[in-house]
Amino acid sequence: MKRTKQQWLELIQAQQTSDLSIIDFCREQDLPLNNFYARRSDWLKSKRTETNINSSAFSKVTVAEKSKFPTTAITLNIGKATLSIPSSTDVAWLAKLIEQFA
Numbered sequence: 001m002k003r004t005k006q007q008w009l010e011l012i013q014a015q016q017t018s019d020l021s022i023i024d025f026c027r028e029q030d031l032p033l034n035n036f037y038a039r040r041s042d043w044l045k046s047k048r049t050e051t052n053i054n055s056s057a058f059s060k061v062t063v064a065e066k067s068k069f070p071t072t073a074i075t076l077n078i079g080k081a082t083l084s085i086p087s088s089t090d091v092a093w094l095a096k097l098i099e100q101f102a
Contacts, residue, residue: 008039008043009043011029011031011036011039012036012039012040012043015036022036022037022040074086074087074089074094076098
């Protein structure tokens with residue numbers, strides 16, 4: 001007996017809501033086990049594709065224009081003194097420096 005996609009979907013959903021294993025469900029419904037697994041696999045693939053399409057909906061992305069001048073990521077103000085440190089500075093070195101001011 002040839003079944004439509006809708007009929008297979010209903011059978012797959014019925015198996016999922018039943019307390020039966022796939023093997024027992026197929027035996028009870030007189031379904032060829034290989035056909036059930038194949039249709040279920042197709043359904044799962046299409047479900048994953050739909051999820052990926054929906055979850056990856058277009059998002060607006062703006063790219064900030066890169067500055068022509070190098071930017072300083074860290075600025076320390078100590079009293080009247082200002083120290084600018086590039087963002088590439090080693091973190092351990094920076095921690096030791098700050099520790100000296102504590």
